[in-house]
Amino acid sequence: MNLPNRLTVLRIIMVPVFVAFLLAEGLPHHYLAALALFAAASYTDHLDGKLARSRNLITTFGKFMDPLADKILVISALVCFVALGLANVWLVLIIIFREFMVTSIRLVAVDSGVVIAANRWGKVKTVSQVVAILVILLLQYLLELAGLGLLPALAGAQIQSAFVLAGNVFLLIATFFAVLSGGVYLKQNWGLVAKEM
DSSP: OOHHHHHHHHHHHHHHHHHHHHHOTTSTTHHHHHHHHHHHHHHHHHHHHHHHHHTTOOOHHHHHHHHHHHHHHHHHHHHHHHHTTOSOHHHHHHHHHHHHHHHHHHHHHHHTTOOOOOOHHHHHHHHHHHHHHHHHHHHHHHHHHHHTTSOGGGOSHHHHHHHHHHHHHHHHHHHHHHHHHHHHHHHHTHHHHHHTO
16 A cells, blocks of 8 residues: 555544544544644645645545545534534535445446546545544634633624634535535536436
8 A cells, every 4th residue: 555545544543533532522632633643643644635636646545545535524513513512414414425425426437447536626625525524623622722711702602603603614615615516526427316316
């Protein structure tokens, strides 16, 4: 297994650790730990693609597993956010539906001997989701610091509601790009899908 593919596998392995910290509400600075883990895992996505292209290490495994690792990481974060009351459930459901749809298209393509690599809109979608998740984690960490008495100016229910709303605005933007990129994938590969119907 080459280095880019190892980084992809590492990203998948990091997911349960990230989720454990995110949901560890009694643990001080758990949002900071979750933020650091998510940022590190997201950076491996950038790094594995860069290494694969620069060293000519692009493989079928990487083309399939890299976007799948992204989906596992992002969906895990979003489901946890819903459980914690930090994300609108409908936005998360739309994103998850899009991910299942695109993965299904990829599976149909693989069965036909075609590997669909991530396109530009898929990358914009991924970046917008990563940014939304990082913003939500950062805002919650600031609230955690306020709860610990370290940022008293941010204490209060109104600030908390405003931060949740701000996070959902970023998530709404990510949902827009998820729908847009999903539509592009469907349009570009409709021939493959129609052939299997």
